[in-house]
Amino acid sequence: MDQEHYSKPLLGSSLVIQNSKIRLEFNVTEIFTELKQQLMLAGPFILVSFLQYSFLLTSIMFIGHLGELALSGASMATSLASVTGFSFMMGMGGALETFCGQAYGAKQYDMLGVHLQRAMAVLMLTGIPISLIWASTGQILTYFGQDLEISEQAGNYARWLIPSLFPYGLLQCQIRFLQTQNNTKPLMISTGFASLLHVLCCWILVSKLGFGSSGAALSVAIAYWINVLILGIYIKFSHTCERTWLGFSKYGVRDLAGFLVLGIPSALMVCLEHWSYEFLVLISGILPNPKLETSMMCISLSTISLAYRIPFGLGSAVSTRVSNELGAGKYEAAKLAVWVALSLVVTEVVVIGLLLVAAHGVWSKLYTDEIEVVRYMSVVMPVLALSNVMDGIQGVLSGVARGCGWQKICTLVNLGAYYLVGLPCAITLTFLYNLGGKGLWMGIICGSGVQAALLLVITARTNWEQEAKKTMNRVYYHSIPTNMVS
Template sequence: MEKEDENNVSVEPHAIQISGSNDEQVKADDHDNDNDTTAVQVPQTKTSLVVKEVKKQVWLAGPLILVSLLNFAIQLISIMFVGHLGELALSGVSMATSFSSVTGIALMMGMASALDTFCGQSYGAGQHRMLGVHAQRAMIVLMIVCVPVSIIWANTKSILILFGQDHEISAEAGRFAQLIIPCLFAFGLLQCQTRFLQTQNIVIPMMFSSGATTVLHVALCWVLVFKSGLGSRGAAISNCVAYWVNVLILAVYIKFSPSCSQTWTGFSMEAFHGIPSFLRLAIPSAVMVCLELWSFELMVLLSGRLPNPKLQTSVLSICLNTESTLWMVPFGLSGAISTRVSNELGAGNPWAARLAVRVVLVMAIIEGTLVATVMIVIRNLWGYVYSNDVQVVRHVALMLPILAASIFLDGLQCVLSGIVRGCGWQKIGAFINLGSYYLVGVPSAVVLAFVLHTGAKGLWLGIIIALILQALGLMIITARTDWEREAEEATKRVNDSITPDVS
């Protein structure tokens, strides 16, 4: 009978911890039996658990959303300032920004996200010292990866010309890409610091450091671009300064804050051990992120081959920029759920991990529905935010219902990807993304746009098909998860990663 109760009520162990001492729980049970009110008490306990979980995730996601928006603003501010220098400067910097995102930034984000699994589960298991070791190991690997990427960035001009891009624009993009090479190293370190703090539920300091560096970037970029005569080179220098200042602020916080005293115990030679284990998660993590990002960039490139390419590219770029901005909200939820799941699995609390997953999926569906509805309502006005061209505005209005559907699906897959990172399923996620985008989504987009002549709509519908398959695949895996087994796997992963202290 006891075994049956344990199986039927998965959240009860957690409920007992919250409700008070064991004696108080026994008294409550006796009182329930006398008055036959058990049916009322249990739902209230479950409701309180859900409310508590919602608060935890909102507390994590809110600052993470702001951090993402502020970091995104650094690139946006640079492009806005450079845009006042002329069409050539704007085109070159925009191309360099896209090129750097595809070849380096996505790679850094993806590889660093392996720390969601390693640091999150170690923190949940109480192996606090290992968080610093994992973070240092990731920093070493990412700094090594930055070297070949830097060589690629140094040859941006030649690569773009090789792919048939305009020589003048390629030259401008090449100069900008060379100057932002220091940004790459700073961004890699920043990603490791962010995951290190996030998995400990420390998010407020990141929000303040990102805010401070963004304000600094606005002032410095204005001075360097317009007052010093450096032009677009000034924007590149300001980018580098902003990222490195952010890294230094967080480094000082990690070093001296009491919150990190147990997780950061100084540099250790342990970081050089276990690199193959880190790569086994980091590589598929990078593949997951890169495959998705590359597919969206590919749509913009393909739009240049459509009839009236100037209009089609403008419309698709507006849609992509809109989705990228609105994506920050589910991205924050994704970071929150990866932390919650990894912490609870590491702590051996499968019921709490399952509850966290259910809560975030409901939140993502509600958020996606609200945003999609607003997009549809304002579809005839949204184009004016980007352009006064009536034709562009009209085409954006026609695209927005399709964009609304993709925003909903992208938000859903984003939080599901967070669950993947929290559990350590990156290899499965990489295969799902490969199949969804490149075996089905991109070919469908090409057929719809160029064979059936649906233009930019067809390209975006191809993305929607990919998002549906991606979300469906991740949802099936999540629904079929044995959370007790995942908790055991997390414990095994944490134990396998522990190395003797050789600092």
């Protein structure tokens, strides 16, 4: 890469920042304009997040009618697939929120397509070792002492999930590519269509053709591939992407290590958090009355996962706003976006938390008719409401981190918060103070609380002018001559 290519634009960009006037407050018009922009972005992201979450959930619902053994195997396989594959792919794709978002803000439009190609190449290569793990799911579960029949069912389901791994990775890249351009309409349309198709495929393959759990897993792959195909056609032919997608380029497979500098920390940032919650399920299985504890844990995790779709959407919105504004050198606007997003999520988590506590009995009965489980959930629900508050705040702050490119710092934060604080507290409260599954949740809240507090301190102490300069360095360092892109 030619050093002169990015050194000259970098100097000009720095001058723009240095000549800006620092203001200590924002007027009402600016606040409401930013609020409107974030709501317009967050709404589609929340809907897309809910629909994507429904893919695996819908398959599990169809499998539930096949019997307890099939359901147990599919649930176990889905959990393992999420831990070893889907979470990693989603996290690694999050690096594009930094690269593409900042490049778009800096008007380096040609680089969005290059970053997209690099991400797709890395994620496809990453899918190979993950697919080998999924192919060995049955043997892995048997080795760790799981029931032989359940392990066999889980192994079969995981093998049929392998075709869904690769389109899922591509989809994460496409979503971030369009998201960072504030282009959300095609995401809603394609995901909505794929969701309807998925239900139809499940009904045909499972209920009509009798393919069982294999058909349910295959329907996930079909839905993901259709989603990828629709978005691929849109990106190729839509005039809205004509500046950001210039076709495949040899530069799209170069400097893959440069993508991994943020891609791996971005993946670990997500996985470290997800793994800690999966660990709670494992611990609940060795508690006294494991059926009650695991039932409570499954309902609780499902509830929290559904509630988290909203903060996740808000986090995606603020990630886009922050990355775009920093790329444009508008550090004051980036700072405003952060505090508007935090105000939104605090309001949201309080409302959802109150609803969870107020409707605990009705909500629990949607999952089970067992009186003992319903009563247990009524005790745990206030704890879940508090967990939702912590998760919501850290979800938005994690979006800020992705927009700024702080993935490495967040990896260390998550490691310390969940594995030095959260899980030790969960084990202590559960076994030393005999609080059972409630103790597990109280412990993990300590972890998410520490995570939220540390991210809040980092965000509050950020020098946004300096952050904008760092963004300019990153954008122009990774840029290439426009006439050499295609």
